Amino acid sequence: MAEEEKGVDVVSEFLSQNRHLAPWVESLRGHCETNKQWNARREFILRNMEAFPTIHPGQPSPSLDRLLSLSMVWANHIFLGCKYPQPVMDKIMEMAEGLVVHEVPVRKTRDEIMGKGKRAVSADGETDGSQKRLKAGGSDADNCGAGRAGGRAGAAGSLKQGPPPQAAKEHQPFFNRLYKTVAWKLVSAGGFGPNLDHFDILRACVEGAKASLSCTFVPLRDIPDLPAGRTQRDGQVCELRCLTVYLGTGYGRDEDAARAMASKEALKIFQGRKVTVRVCRRRFRGQDVEDLVLLDEQTRSSGLPPALSYPFQPEPSTSVP
Structure with missing residues (x-):
């Protein structure tokens, strides 16, 4: 920046x-x-x-x-x-040589999401086994929360290391301030409603707090584990993050529509009395991982959407001969 x-x-x-x-x-x-x-x-x-x-x-x-x-x-x-x-x-x-732009949207193909093309056969076999274990292991909603033994075991595979132990606590003061900023912004706009430019409001509040939004776009047809009842395969999916914390996912006919829907879902979180950064279990590349998520006080019966991005990749290790 x-x-x-x-x-x-x-x-x-x-x-x-x-x-x-x-x-x-x-x-x-x-x-x-x-x-x-x-x-x-x-x-x-x-x-x-x-x-x-x-x-x-x-x-x-x-x-x-x-x-x-x-x-x-x-x-x-x-x-x-x-x-x-x-x-x-x-x-x-x-x-454009020498011109630097930070925090640009990230777009991924299905192969990048699923980790295909650059992974060994043994790694693919491991992913398949993880998918089978997850299908038999219950929903993501049952596993929301930091510090669970199962969460640590699920994230201990070769793919992830998860967020730092104190990450949720460290990010909480920022999102407390952002909560107040969004609340005042919505009041000045006449309250939360369907006719607002949700992305513009969210972006303005985040940038006013000296941060930025990260947008990841993926074609809907490339999303694994879609609900069985979903027949629509065209369109885009957008995932919003701020400071590595997941805010929301949206579906739309194009990237602008998907981003607008994701922003609307994110703003819904700010309708409660407070917001909380927590570590929750999510699917990413067929594995169960721990992710930083912004939550309100509402109880959700369904699990979180699959992660389109994951900022907590382990550092590549080098072996010493």
Whole structure:
């Protein structure tokens, strides 16, 4: 985040020295761009203006159209995960060299979720055995809570090490502050309801608390262990985290809709009298793992959704001969 703020400061300093460019470059901002997206794309544009000497601020030109198109292609790749022909990808990555953007959304394929393609046969066999044991072992809801012996045994496999023992306690003060921020934000918006921009509210509150949201997107058809009654296979799934703590999962026809639904589910947690960070059992890559989860005081009869990401991977170990 410090590097990102440094980048914004460099742009601000450049514009303060070239004041005639400031109103012009602001006129290039898209209506739907967030501050983070626009700050990144604005820096991309300003960094590459010298490569298009025929660009004159305030005057339309083919060179300006090309630069703006390349900036949108780069932003779509970084923030939306769009892919383009390799020559185009090579071009935009060359133009963006040295430009740093933190906390961008993470998207995973089914193979990445299930750990296929890079795992040995013995590891696959171990995963299959874990899935069979989990199917016979009950729901995730029965296993919510920190410090259970079964939780430690489930997370002791080769895949996970789980969150640090004091992680929940250490994160609690931050989410207590975030709870108050969200409460005031919802009051000013007229209360929680279906017509709110749930993601914008949640993002603004999190960024106001000097943190950021992490979004993981996965196609719905690639999600293992879907409920038997779910016949819809198209669309996207979004998982939201903040400071490694799981907030919510949402399903939608596209990434924006899935993110909006995940944000709505996350905001529901803030409707109670308090929020609590706890260690709960969840499924990840066919295994039962311990995950940091933000909870309210409501009792839930069903288990937590499968994890799309897991920030508590063990450090790779090196053997000493």
